[in-house]
Amino acid sequence: MAPIKVAILGATGETGSSIVNGLLESSTPFEVTALIRPASLTKPKTLDLQNRGMTIIPYDTSANAQQDDEQAIQALRGIDVVIAAVGPDGMDAQLALATAAKAAGVQRFVPSFFATAAPPRGVVDVRGKKEDVLDHVKKLGLGYTVIDIGWWMHGFVPALPSGRTEYVRVEILTMKGGPNVLPGNGDVPTAVTATEDVGRFVARVIADERTLNKMVFVYGEVVTPNQAYELMERLSGEKIERRYLDGPEIMAEIPDVKEALANGEADMLAILKHHVLQYYYSIGVRRDNNPEYAEYLGYLDGKKLYPDLKGVSLEEFFQSILDGKAKRPYTNHS
Amino acid sequence: MAPIKVAILGATGETGSSIVNGLLESSTPFEVTALIRPASLTKPKTLDLQNRGMTIIPYDTSANAQQDDEQAIQALRGIDVVIAAVGPDGMDAQLALATAAKAAGVQRFVPSFFATAAPPRGVVDVRGKKEDVLDHVKKLGLGYTVIDIGWWMHGFVPALPSGRTEYVRVEILTMKGGPNVLPGNGDVPTAVTATEDVGRFVARVIADERTLNKMVFVYGEVVTPNQAYELMERLSGEKIERRYLDGPEIMAEIPDVKEALANGEADMLAILKHHVLQYYYSIGVRRDNNPEYAEYLGYLDGKKLYPDLKGVSLEEFFQSILDGKAKRPYTNHS
Numbered sequence: 028m029a030p031i032k033v034a035i036l037g038a039t040g041e042t043g044s045s046i047v048n049g050l051l052e053s054s055t056p057f058e059v060t061a062l063i064r065p066a067s068l069t070k071p072k073t074l075d076l077q078n079r080g081m082t083i084i085p086y087d088t089s090a091n092a093q094q095d096d097e098q099a100i101q102a103l104r105g106i107d108v109v110i111a112a113v114g115p116d117g118m119d120a121q122l123a124l125a126t127a128a129k130a131a132g133v134q135r136f137v138p139s140f141f142a143t144a145a146p147p148r149g150v151v152d153v154r155g156k157k158e159d160v161l162d163h164v165k166k167l168g169l170g171y172t173v174i175d176i177g178w179w180m181h182g183f184v185p186a187l188p189s190g191r192t193e194y195v196r197v198e199i200l201t202m203k204g205g206p207n208v209l210p211g212n213g214d215v216p217t218a219v220t221a222t223e224d225v226g227r228f229v230a231r232v233i234a235d236e237r238t239l240n241k242m243v244f245v246y247g248e249v250v251t252p253n254q255a256y257e258l259m260e261r262l263s264g265e266k267i268e269r270r271y272l273d274g275p276e277i278m279a280e281i282p283d284v285k286e287a288l289a290n291g292e293a294d295m296l297a298i299l300k301h302h303v304l305q306y307y308y309s310i311g312v313r314r315d316n317n318p319e320y321a322e323y324l325g326y327l328d329g330k331k332l333y334p335d336l337k338g339v340s341l342e343e344f345f346q347s348i349l350d351g352k353a354k355r356p357y358t359n360h361s
Numbered sequence: 362m363a364p365i366k367v368a369i370l371g372a373t374g375e376t377g378s379s380i381v382n383g384l385l386e387s388s389t390p391f392e393v394t395a396l397i398r399p400a401s402l403t404k405p406k407t408l409d410l411q412n413r414g415m416t417i418i419p420y421d422t423s424a425n426a427q428q429d430d431e432q433a434i435q436a437l438r439g440i441d442v443v444i445a446a447v448g449p450d451g452m453d454a455q456l457a458l459a460t461a462a463k464a465a466g467v468q469r470f471v472p473s474f475f476a477t478a479a480p481p482r483g484v485v486d487v488r489g490k491k492e493d494v495l496d497h498v499k500k501l502g503l504g505y506t507v508i509d510i511g512w513w514m515h516g517f518v519p520a521l522p523s524g525r526t527e528y529v530r531v532e533i534l535t536m537k538g539g540p541n542v543l544p545g546n547g548d549v550p551t552a553v554t555a556t557e558d559v560g561r562f563v564a565r566v567i568a569d570e571r572t573l574n575k576m577v578f579v580y581g582e583v584v585t586p587n588q589a590y591e592l593m594e595r596l597s598g599e600k601i602e603r604r605y606l607d608g609p610e611i612m613a614e615i616p617d618v619k620e621a622l623a624n625g626e627a628d629m630l631a632i633l634k635h636h637v638l639q640y641y642y643s644i645g646v647r648r649d650n651n652p653e654y655a656e657y658l659g660y661l662d663g664k665k666l667y668p669d670l671k672g673v674s675l676e677e678f679f680q681s682i683l684d685g686k687a688k689r690p691y692t693n694h695s
Contacts, residue, residue, distance in 0.1 A: 146500035148493075159482075162492075165658060166480040240657055323574050324499060325659065 030056035031234060033108045036086065036124060038063070039072040041356050042141045042225055043112035049226020051079060055234045060106065062086035062124075088120035096127045103131035108233050110137040111160075115302060118156040122163050129169040135239060136164055136171045141225060143178055143310060144218070144244055144321035150313060151305045173242035174232055175326065176225050177218030177316055178306070180247065180344045181356050183255040187265045192348050195355045199299040206270040210311020213253035213271060217316045218246035221339035222356055231333055238332070244321040245329030247338030252311065255341060262345050274312040277304055364390035365568060366439060370420065370458060371446035372397070373406040375690050376475045376559055380446055383560020385413060389568045394440065396420035396458075422454035430461045437465035442567050444471040445494075449636060452490040456497050463503040469573060470498055470505045475559060477512055477644060478552070478578055478655035484647060485639045507576035508566055509660070510559050511552030511650055512640070514581065514678045515690050517589040521599045529682050529689045533633040540604040544645020547587035547605055551650045552580035555673035556690055565667055572666070578655040579663030581672030586645065589675060596679050608646040611638055 033050060037043040038061035050057040060082040063073050068085060077083050084102045103109065109128045111121045121138055128136050138160045148155040164171045184192050185207040220228070228245040232238050250258075256267050272280070281304045282297040309315040318328050329336065347353045367384060371377040372395035384391040394416040397407050402419060411417050418436045437443060443462045445455045455472055462470050472494045482489040498505045516534045518526050519541040554562070562579040566572050584592075590601050606614070615638045616631040643649040652662050663670065681687045 146496065148496045149500045158496075162480065162482045166483045168654065168657060240659070320502065323502065325574070 028056060030058040031108060032058045032060070032106050033110060033233070034060040034062055034084070034103060034106045035110045035112060036062045036088070036120070037112035037114075037117070037139070038076060038081075039067075039070075040112055040114065041222060042139075043110075045222050045224075045226035046110060046112055046229050047076065047079075047081070047226065048223070049228070049230040051081075053227070053230035053234075055230060057230070058082075060084055062102070064088060086124075088117065088124075096123060096130070099123065099127035100130045103128055103133055106131065106133050108135045108137065109133050110229070110233070111139040112141060113139045115153045115156065115298075118153075118160060121160045125160070125164050125167060125169055129167040134170050135233065136169050137174060137229070137233060138164060138171065140173045140175050142175055143306060143316040144175055144318075144324060144326065145306075145309045145315045146324070150309050150315065151302075153302055153305075170239055172232060172238045172240070173326075174229055175242070175244050175321070176220040176228060177244070177246040178220075178310055179356070180219045180221050180339075180341055183219060183250075183252060183341075184345075184348065185256055185259055185267045185269075187259070187263055187267065189263070189265055191263065192259075194351075195348055195353045197356050199296065199303055206268050207256070208307075209252040209256070209269055209271050210277060210307040211252075211271070211273060213256070213269070213311070214251050215311050215314050215317075216249045216251050217310050218244070218249050218318060218321075219255075219341060220245070220247040221344050222354075224338040228329065228336070228338070231336060232329070235332070238327065242321075242324070242326040243329055243332070244318060244326040245333075245336075246318075248340060249317060250341055258342060259345050262342070263349055272307070272311075274308065277308045277312065280304055281308075362390060364392040365441050366392045366394070367442045367444060367567070368394040368396055368418070368437060368440045369444045369446060370396045370422070370454070371448075371451070371473070372410060372415075373401075373404075374446055374448065375556060376473075377444075377446035379556050379558075379560035380444060380563050381410065381413075381415070381560065382557070383562070383564040385415075387561070387564035387568075389564060391564065392416075394418055396436070398422060420458075422451065422458075430457060430464070433457065433461035434464045437462055437467055440465065440467050442469045442471065443467050444563070444567070445473040446475060447473045449487045449490065449632075452487075452494060455494045459494070459498050459501060459503055463501040468504050469567065470503050471508060471563070471567060472498060472505065474507045474509050476509055477640060477650040478509055478652075478658060478660065479640075479643045479649045480658070484643050484649065485636075487636055487639075504573055506566060506572045506574070507660075508563055509576070509578050509655070510554040510562060511578070511580040512554075512644055513690070514553045514555050514673075514675055517553060517584075517586060517675075518679075518682065519590055519593055519601045519603075521593070521597055521601065523597070523599060525597065526593075526682050528685075529687045531690050533630065533637055534690070540602050541590070542641075543586040543590070543603055543605050544611060544641040545586075545605070545607060547590070547603070547645070548585050549645050549648050550583045550585050551644050552578070552583050552652065552655075553589075553675060554579070554581040555678050556688075558672040562663065562670070562672070565670060566663070569666070572661065576655075576658070576660040577663055577666070578652060578660040579667075579670075580652075582675060583651060584675055592676060593679050596676070597683055606641070606645075608642065611642045611646065614638055615642075 147158045284301045481492045618635045
């Protein structure tokens with residue numbers, strides 16, 4: 028089998044680096060290219076990708092550069108699959124990338140979703156931006172696969188009295204600093220995935236003809252926040268403090284960042300809190316992030332597509348934290 | 362089998378009246394309710410629906426009335442399927458209707474699509490409004506079925522030198538007045554349906570569990586505009602004048618109605634021309650309105666779902682026009 032040629036935008040990010048690992052370690056042969064901003068070409072992370080056998084291609088995501096797309100089309104010629112793994116601020120860069128991918132004859136475009144099952148618009152603002160990209164892809168008639176993976180297991184890691192879990196807790200994901208926050212009544216089932224599994228799942232999905240022009244929901248397991256906390260109490264032998272935030276309480280805590288976003292003011296913490304609390308509401312109050320609602324929205328279920336594909340369980344993940352062997356997200360994975 | 366209880370908003374319109382006929386004449390038992398504006402309760406068309414055994418329920422679509430939805434929920438209780446068949450100006454009325462339908466326990470909501478296969482946004486403005494409604498339905502988690510039927514056969518009826526087709530030609534659909542207009546080079550295959558078939562197709566689709574939470578593309582046949590004109594020349598024995606409008610020419614003729622729409626100025630002809638020319642571009646230049654692109658967009662294909670379901674052929678429709686037996690759209694169908 029000829030290797031599948033994949034180009035990734037955002038290869039050094041949290042999701043992107045998991046995808047790189049998943050592709051390079053897959054039994055399916057992939058030939059992986061990273062699309063890197065010219066300014067980052069000589070950074071250690073980029074050189075590391077190169078050392079691992081990946082091709083590096085300069086790709087300028089700035090608006091000016093996107094006007095001249097001939098270079099981008101040239102770069103993508105011969106590529107089978109283009110994957111975008113960008114943050115909330117980088118969504119728009121995918122529009123020109125998709126247009127160039129279509130012109131270059133790319134077979135499948137994987138837009139940057141990689142999050143929870145959620146309604147297209149009106150609940151999670153970031154989701155709406157992703158749907159705008161998907162609308163653009165459909166207007167192009169470009170082959171695509173949407174891959175969502177649920178909520179990161181890292182987002183459910185509670186603080187322990189002993190402090191043993193602090194080294195993997197990301198401030199904004201876990202509302203670190205105050206007491207442990209659980210959305211809703213804590214009893215709403217939610218699909219969770221270990222970040223290291225994202226890439227393994229993606230490698231499987233993009234090599235599968237059945238997922239072309241489809242949305243796929245792949246996840247490790249489905250748990251409630253309460254179950255997650257009880258599991259950690261059992262594994263650690265410690266009592267965990269909880270603070271429940273019901274729907275109106277979550278809504279009241281969401282910072283109004285519309286003006287800040289419009290003015291280009293980068294109060295990053297407020298913006299991240301805005302995003303995360305919208306996810307909390309979607310996950311814990313609206314009950315969006317589960318296989319049933321995903322199926323209603325039109326997703327294929329990864330558990331049905333790949334019965335043999337086992338992800339890291341929440342128990343394994345929590346145990347690895349207590350064993351001091353887990354990684355903190357947003358650190359260098361390369 | 363217990364009858365399926367259906368409520369229709371827009372039952373006296375062109376699409377709505379076809380749906381009413383399709384449901385009442387179906388071998389599947391339907392119990393049909395019309396949701397009628399209070400001001401129209403005593404109109405002849407409404408009384409006629411009543412005489413045909415339909416239940417009439419007052420339903421106020423004005424924005425004020427939608428604030429108080431308790432009455433709407435009460436009206437929809439016990440209804441299995443709600444169908445909206447409204448024009449471009451009435452799309453927003455579906456938002457409150459869908460919310461009430463969810464609260465009333467309605468199983469399936471059929472939003473007002475009933476047109477061509479087209480990308481969600483960015484080509485046909487009306488389509489974007491429909492997608493906004495669908496986004497709202499998905500946010501509600503309300504069961505739904507999107508039904509699109511292609512382009513009306515009436516839209517491809519050419520003027521003949523003898524004038525024999527004039528009695529069914531609608532000015533705006535056919536760009537009546539000037540020469541016969543064909544989009545693009547006239548060679549792009551397009552799905553077409555006779556208006557009378559819309560209701561027959563809908564009756565089949567909404568009684569089918571496979572179409573729940575899906576989009577369905579049902580149509581009579583697929584033809585190119587040139588094939589349609591050649592067919593009419595053969596049937597009529599007359600030579601038909603043609604004017605081809607390529608992509609840039611169509612774009613140049615689309616009136617800019619954004620300001621008119623924003624100011625509430627109702628230059629209806631300009632607005633309709635804007636809509637129809639956007640459809641022309643989508644159908645005849647972009648090649649959107651065909652079963653292949655519909656499948657890419659995620660539609661189920663009516664021909665595959667219902668191999669036995671034959672629609673009126675374009676030849677039968679054209680012959681009925683020449684025989685003086687066809688109907689003009691937008692006249693009273695009740």
